[in-house]
Amino acid sequence: xxxxxxxxxxxxxxxxxxxxxxxxxxxxxxxxxxxxxxxxxxxxxxxxxxxxxxxxxxxxxxxxxxxxxxxxxxxxxxxxxxxxxxxxxxxxxxxxxxxxxxxxxxxxxxxxxxxxxxxxxxxxxxxxxxxxxxxxxxxxxxxxxxxxxxxxxxxxxxxxxxxxxxxxxxxxxxxxxxxxxxxxxxxxxxxxxxxxxxxxxxxxxxxxxxxxxxxxxxxxxxxxxxxxxxxxxxxxxxxxxxxxxxxxxxxxxxxxxxxxxxxxxxxxxxxxxxxxxxxxxxxxxxxxxxxxxxxxxxxxxxxxxxxxxxxxxxxxxxxxxxxxxxxxxxxxxxxxxxxxxxxxxxxxxxxxxxxxxxxxxxxxxxxxxxxxxxxxxxxxxxxxxxxxxxxxxxxxxxxxxxxxxxxxxxxxxxxxxxxxxxxxxxxxxxxxxxxxxxxxxxxxxxxxxxxxxxxxxx
Amino acid sequence: xxxxxxxxxxxxxxxxxxxxxxxxxxxxxxxxxxxxxxxxxxxxxxxxxxxxxxxxxxxxxxxxxxxxxxxxxxxxxxxxxxxxxxxxxxxxxxxxxxxxxxxxxxxxxxxxxxxxxxxxxxxxxxxxxxxxxxxxxxxxxxxxxxxxxxxxxxxxxxxxxxxxxxxxxxxxxxxxxxxxxxxxxxxxxxxxxxxxxxxxxxxxxxxxxxxxxxxxxxxxxxxxxxxxxxxxxxxxxxxxxxxxxxxxxxxxxxxxxxxxxxxxxxxxxxxxxxxxxxxxxxxxxxxxxxxxxxxxxxxxxxxxxxxxxxxxxxxxxxxxxxxxxxxxxxxxxxxxxxxxxxxxxxxxxxxxxxxxxxxxxxxxxxxxxxxxxxxxxxxxxxxxxxxxxxxxxxxxxxxxxxxxxxxxxxxxxxxxxxxxxxxxxx
Numbered sequence: 024x025x026x027x028x029x030x031x032x033x034x035x036x037x038x039x040x041x042x043x044x045x046x047x048x049x050x051x052x053x054x055x056x057x058x059x060x061x062x063x064x065x066x067x068x069x070x071x072x073x074x075x076x077x078x079x080x081x082x083x084x085x086x087x088x089x090x091x092x093x094x095x096x097x098x099x100x101x102x103x104x105x106x107x108x109x110x111x112x113x114x115x116x117x118x119x120x121x122x123x124x125x126x127x128x129x130x131x132x133x134x135x136x137x138x139x140x141x142x143x144x145x146x147x148x149x150x151x152x153x154x155x156x157x158x159x160x161x162x163x164x165x166x167x168x169x170x171x172x173x174x175x176x177x178x179x180x181x182x183x184x185x186x187x188x189x190x191x192x193x194x195x196x197x198x199x200x201x202x203x204x205x206x207x208x209x210x211x212x213x214x215x216x217x218x219x220x221x222x223x224x225x226x227x228x229x230x231x232x233x234x235x236x237x238x239x240x241x242x243x244x245x246x247x248x249x250x251x252x253x254x255x256x257x258x259x260x261x262x263x264x265x266x267x268x269x270x271x272x273x274x275x276x277x278x279x280x281x282x283x284x285x286x287x288x289x290x291x292x293x294x295x296x297x298x299x300x301x302x303x304x305x306x307x308x309x310x311x312x313x314x315x316x317x318x319x320x321x322x323x324x325x326x327x328x329x330x331x332x333x334x335x336x337x338x339x340x341x342x343x344x345x346x347x348x349x350x351x352x353x354x355x356x357x358x359x360x361x362x363x364x365x366x367x368x369x370x371x372x373x374x375x376x377x378x379x380x381x382x383x384x385x386x387x388x389x390x391x392x393x394x395x396x397x398x399x400x401x402x403x404x405x406x407x408x409x410x411x412x413x414x415x416x417x418x419x420x421x422x423x424x425x426x427x428x429x430x431x432x433x434x435x436x437x438x439x440x441x442x443x444x445x446x447x448x449x450x451x452x453x454x455x456x457x458x459x460x461x462x463x464x465x466x467x468x469x470x471x472x473x474x475x476x477x478x479x480x481x
Numbered sequence: 482x483x484x485x486x487x488x489x490x491x492x493x494x495x496x497x498x499x500x501x502x503x504x505x506x507x508x509x510x511x512x513x514x515x516x517x518x519x520x521x522x523x524x525x526x527x528x529x530x531x532x533x534x535x536x537x538x539x540x541x542x543x544x545x546x547x548x549x550x551x552x553x554x555x556x557x558x559x560x561x562x563x564x565x566x567x568x569x570x571x572x573x574x575x576x577x578x579x580x581x582x583x584x585x586x587x588x589x590x591x592x593x594x595x596x597x598x599x600x601x602x603x604x605x606x607x608x609x610x611x612x613x614x615x616x617x618x619x620x621x622x623x624x625x626x627x628x629x630x631x632x633x634x635x636x637x638x639x640x641x642x643x644x645x646x647x648x649x650x651x652x653x654x655x656x657x658x659x660x661x662x663x664x665x666x667x668x669x670x671x672x673x674x675x676x677x678x679x680x681x682x683x684x685x686x687x688x689x690x691x692x693x694x695x696x697x698x699x700x701x702x703x704x705x706x707x708x709x710x711x712x713x714x715x716x717x718x719x720x721x722x723x724x725x726x727x728x729x730x731x732x733x734x735x736x737x738x739x740x741x742x743x744x745x746x747x748x749x750x751x752x753x754x755x756x757x758x759x760x761x762x763x764x765x766x767x768x769x770x771x772x773x774x775x776x777x778x779x780x781x782x783x784x785x786x787x788x789x790x791x792x793x794x795x796x797x798x799x800x801x802x803x804x805x806x807x808x809x810x811x812x813x814x815x816x817x818x819x820x821x822x823x824x825x826x827x828x829x830x831x832x833x834x835x836x837x838x839x840x841x842x843x844x845x846x847x848x849x850x851x852x853x854x855x856x857x858x859x860x861x862x863x864x865x866x867x868x869x870x871x872x873x874x875x876x877x878x879x880x881x882x883x884x885x886x887x888x889x890x891x892x893x894x895x896x897x898x899x900x901x902x903x904x905x906x907x
Contacts (some may be wrong), residue, residue, distance in 0.1 A: 042518070046542040049530050050523030055499045068516065095517070096501045114515035134515070136505065159558075160501035349560045352496040359498055409495070 028085065032067055032109070035077045040068040040115075051092065051110045052103070055157075058408065059100030059443050063090065063110040070115055072190060072198055072229040079227065079473075080196025082109055088476050089194070091223040093134065093165030096157040098361060099442025101169060101222050105477050111227065113164050119143055120230065128187065128204055130232045133164025149235045152179035155438070164228050170220030172438030174271040174301075177396030179236075181438065183219045190230035191218055194469040204232050217464070222440055223475035225468040239303035242270065243313045243332050246340040247325035248294040252276050252391070255296035256371030258323035259395045262300065263368070265319045267312055271301040271396060276375070278390025278403075279347040286350030287342070292327060297343050298395065344392070348403070351390055357405040362421055364428040365399045365437030374431065378402050378424055385420035387413075399437035426451065446480035486759055487571055491532075494568075496561045497525060503555035503565055506829075508836045509548050512852035519548045521555035521565035528568045531575060538581035546572040547586065548849060550840020551716045552800035557832050573718020586845060588656040594722050595660075597709045601630040603637035607665040608672040610704040612683040616690055622699040625739045627753075628686050629746035630709050635874040636678035637671065642878070646847045682874050688901040689745045689771050695904060696778045700743060708733050712752035716841055727760040734766055741767040743774060745897060747873050751805025770802060772872060772896060776811035779818045786903035788821035795825045795866040796896065797857070797880065798834035799873035812896055816870070819903045825864040835860065838883070839875035851882060858883025862891055872896045 032041045042048055043065040051066050053059065064087065069075045082089045088108025095102050104110055117134035124147045131140060137158040144150050154173035155161055161171070167189070172181040179185075188202040202208050202215035218225060249255040252274070259272055275297045284291045291297075300320070302312040313330055320328050331340045338345075351359050366374045375391060378400065382389035388405040402424065406417045425435045425445070429452050435441075441449050450458045458480065465472070465481045472481075503521035504510055510520035517523040527545055530536040549569040556564035576582060577590060593602060600606040609630055618626075631638070641659055645652055672679065693700055708730045714723035734742075744750035753768045778784055796816060802808050809831040816824045829835040838853030858880055861869050869880055869891055880893050894902075 042516075044541055045536050046527065046539060046545065047518050049536060050517040050520075050526045053499065053526065055501065057499050068514075094501050094504060095499075112517065114517070117515065138505065157500060157502075159505040348498075349562070352561065358496055361498075 028087065029065070031081050032065065032078065035081070036067055036069050036074050040070075042066040042068070048110075051095075051112070054095035054097055054100060054102050056098050056100040056103065056442065056444060059103040059105065061103045061105040062107065063104040064107050066110045066112055068112045068115050072192060075111060075192045075227055075229055076196045076198050078109065078111060079192050079194060083194050083196065083471055083473055086471055086473060089227075089473050090475050091164070091168070091227045093162030093168075094136070094157075094160045096161045096165065097169050097442060098363070098439045099444035101440055101442035101475075101478055103443060105443060108473075113227075113229070114162060116229065117162075122147055122149070124149060126204065127235045128232055129235060130230060131163050133162060133229050133231070135163045137161050137163060137166055144235065145238065148238055150238050151185060151233050151235055153182045153185055163231060167219050167228055167231055168221060168223050169440045170438070172394070172397075172399065174273060174394055176394060176399070176438070177272060178268050178270050183216055185234045186215055186219050186231055187234050188232040189215055189218055189228050191226040191228055193226045194471065194474050206234065220440065222442065222478050224465060224478055224481050225474060239270075241306040241309040242301060242303040243309050243330060244337055244340055245300045245302075245313060245316050245320065245328060245330050247298050247300075247320045247328045248292050249296040249298065249325055250294055252296040252375045253372035254324045255298045256375055256395060258298060258320055258325065259371060260369050261323050262316060262319050265315060267302070267315055267319070269300050269312075269316065269396060270303040271299075271394070273299045273344055274391070274393040274395040275343050275347060276391040278388070279351070279392060280343055282350035282354040282390065283343050283346045285354050287346060289342075291343065294326070298325070299340060299344060347390070347392060351403060351405060355388060355405040357388070357407050360404040360406045360408070360417065362402045362404065362424070363399070363437050363439035364402070364425060364433055364435055365397070366428060366431060366433035368396075368398045370431050370433065371395060371398060371400070374400060374428065374433070377427055381423050381427065382420050385416045387417050387420045394437070397437070398433070422448065441479045443478060446478065449480050486567065490564070490567050490571065493561065493563045494525065494529065497563055498561070500560065502558050502560060506554040506558045506833070506835070508552065508554065508838060508853040508856065509550060509842060509849055511856060512838070512849045513548065518545050521549075521568075524549065524568055524572070525565055528572045531572055538576040538579040540581060540583040540586075543573070543576045543582055543586065544846075546576065546718075548842060548846050550800070550836045550838070550842050550853075552836035552840055553804040554800070554833070554836060557804060570716060570718055570720070574720045577718050585652045585656055588653060589844065590717060590719060592656065592660060593713050593717055594719060597711050597714055597722075597726060600705070600707070600709050601634055602709055602713050603630065603634040603641070604660065605630070605634040605637050605668050605672070606705070607668040609633045609707070611672065612686050613690070613702055613704065616687060617694070618690060618700070618702050620701045622701045623738050623740040624698070624700045625737070625742055626689065626693065626700045626702050627710075627742045627744045627749055628702065628707060629744065629749045629874070631748060631874045632682050632686055632746050634679075635682040635878065636675040639678055639878055640675060642843050642847065645844065649847065682877065685745055685872070685895040685897045688895075688897045691901055692771065692775060692897060692904070693743065696774065698743070698774060703737060706733070710749040710752050712748050713841065715752060715756055724760050727757055731757070731761045731764060731766075739766060741769065743769050743771055745771050745872065747799045747802035747806055747808070748875065751801030755805040768806070770806055770808050770811070770872070772815055773808055773811045775900060776814040779814055784818065784904075786819040786900060788819055788899070788903050791821045791823070792867040793823045793825055793865065794868045794870050794899070795827050795861050795864060796830070797827065797837065797861055797869060797871040797876060798830055799871055799876045800834060800836050800840070801873060803832050803834050812872070815896065815900060819899065822899070822903070825866055827861045828863065829860060837876040837879035839879045843875070843879060850879065851886060854879040854883035855886050858887055858889070862887070862889055866891055868892050868894050868899070870894055870896045870899055
């Protein structure tokens with residue numbers, strides 16, 4: 024690293040918080056996408072918004088790329104320093120600044136781990152509804168920058184619906200506050216919602232005020248098997264048409280059921296799909312809803328409908344869901360490559376069928392886990408990433424799947440984001456005019472294109 | 482066998498999805514303010530780079546792998562069940578082979594090789610059996626109470642860590658001087674000087690014998706002929722030396738007709754149970770922790786146990802007891818059987834227990850280890866217990882350190898001592 028850069032950064036954050044030796048920075052060359060790599064010029068570990076402001080201001084003057092990073096748990100290469108530059112590791116900024124039960128809000132620093140926040144909020148009987156699968160590891164800054172979703176999105180929405188206000192360092196070093204700590208806000212353009220999901224391309228989120236909810240009094244889970252995944256997909260729409268909005272509807276296909284069965288040495292019914300419906304609310308309401316859900320499932324052709332009301336019963340019916348990702352690679356001997364698309368709910372049956380056909384055509388084994396209630400489909404490809412030919416085939420299958428999803432009115436990303444992985448496909452979905460608008464927005468905030476360049480096709 | 486372990490690890494690592502769940506449970510990552518390169522996932526990346534020759538073994542690289550307590554919390558958390566502790570052990574092995582340790586760590590390695598062979602990792606072989614001089618033991622049994630040099634000589638370890646903490650700038654000299662204690666004459670003198678500290682650790686051994694006698698368990702004790710289990714060789718990455726040592730230990734056991742070991746120190750128990758089968762062909766020795774024996778007795782016959790004074794007790798599961806020996810229910814069976822004792826569960830317990838900050842890190846990266854100890858003791862103290870109990874000499878050392886740093890009134894008492902105290906009242 025250039026001596027002047029090193030000296031300046033050390034002056035800002037202190038000697039120990041600038042990492043530049045290969046032994047220190049190699050772990051920052053990748054994220055959970057695994058396939059994308061890039062070596063940063065250095066890694067900086069700031070501990071305040073003011074320090075970040077100084078770093079970014081300096082980087083902007085020097086035209087050095089800046090890559091904000093949380094726990095690096097995203098699947099799309101969003102924090103890979105593909106053009107080198109300064110990685111700003113925000114995990115050291117991990118204070119929960121305030122939990123305010125009277126206002127139903129909390130304010131956190133970017134490096135707070137989602138699960139840690141969840142456990143602290145639970146002490147007040149509160150929770151923040153978005154529940155990304157990476158909860159144990161991911162940081163709130165990353166959750167917000169990637170607009171993470173989760174299982175409860177069908178009833179509660181995604182991150183974007185639960186952020187009230189942000190503190191952001193702009194690429195010129197200026198610090199701004201977007202939105203307000205109020206539940207309503209109508210003061211001009213909604214910059215908060217713009218920054219949520221901006222993947223670090225517009226500025227660095229250092230603090231966030233979040234909207235909270237009391238933890239529901241009760242939750243029941245109902246599980247059911249189907250002899251075809253299309254029937255299971257159709258059952259999801261029928262539940263809505265019966266006037267029920269569950270908290271979650273999770274669907275696993277035969278690939279997952281078989282892998283878990285082999286992995287755990289446990290016999291499950293020989294069926295094509297397994298659906299778990301979760302309903303929450305007041306105890307009395309949950310019982311009524313559960314009865315209705317069971318009835319709709321049976322009318323939709325489900326068999327072996329079971330209701331779980333205790334933690335032990337939850338764990339039992341959740342086994343296929345919780346063990347799926349572990350079981351697959353151990354059974355297939357290949358790695359899980361998890362993809363993320365989203366379709367209108369009534370297109371789920373068709374989407375399941377077509378995704379299987381596409382993967383079959385390319386000879387790529389696929390298993391499906393779907394947050395079916397919001398149309399979000401995770402197609403898990405089993406791929407030997409060491410084999411370039413197989414990897415290329417998997418990429419072709421992925422791209423064809425995404426193009427098909429766009430064609431049926433879906434989107435190439437329900438919750439994982441764009442990053443490097445889907446940058447080329449983004450323009451196919453949004454079209455050249457919208458893409459140019461996005462580029463124009465980026466230029467307003469970041470004329471020198473220092474903020475996480477190369478992500479989202481920007 | 483060692484290669485088999487290595488190859489299995491490499492194969493499993495291919496399934497790593499880089500999800501980062503291991504980050505959430507690593508006590509040393511937490512104590513290092515979440516800096517990626519000293520966490521399990523960062524170590525995995527560095528390990529693969531090291532074996533692909535993309536990064537060279539250097540003292541700086543060694544730091545990443547030695548700032549791991551080999552506590553296996555990451556292995557339990559990993560959705561793929563990958564034991565990233567093993568990553569540290571195999572990386573250390575390669576770094577040692579490449580002579581890339583700094584001078585202090587090299588001295589520690591040399592000392593370990595020498596002392597483990599002599600029978601006591603702290604070089605106190607001459608006094609290791611002193612605790613049993615006036616104790617009645619049944620003997621002539623194929624069941625052996627393995628007293629562990631860590632228990633008999635932990636006072637030496639405590640002194641070494643304390644001195645290194647105060648005079649870290651002179652760590653190389655201090656490490657050289659520590660070798661002096663191994664001379665029998667000086668060892669005897671030291672033992673007198675350290676009598677009070679030693680009593681704290683050795684008391685649990687005396688009480689273990691009392692308990693086993695009370696339960697009519699017939700057992701022998703190998704006395705000064707008891708070998709060191711060599712756990713420290715394994716965790717330090719001295720794998721060739723460990724492989725050779727483990728075979729010798731097995732030979733000694735066979736010559737003595739040992740078929741079953743009862744341990745108090747779960748580190749020895751853990752390494753016998755979890756590592757020896759991979760390094761010693763035909764390993765056939767049953768290993769039990771004394772608390773398993775007590776729990777069995779309680780479940781089979783019932784024992785009247787009552788603490789002299791009512792006390793709230795929190796049990797800290799040592800990593801080696803919970804994750805290497807797979808013993809998690811038995812301490813609870815025992816503690817719940819004691820009248821006047823209210824058992825409270827801490828956050829992170831049983832297989833999900835959090836390391837005390839030891840695991841060898843306390844000797845090299847003292848600040849990080851102390852922060853990890855403080856973090857763990859804060860968790861243990863969350864329910865306002867009167868007593869923190871556990872059964873591992875290293876946990877005892879680190880928990881005492883945490884209590885001292887946090888200026889708490891809570892006491893540390895070994896579970897065996899609690900049981901014995903409860904026995905004497907009935």
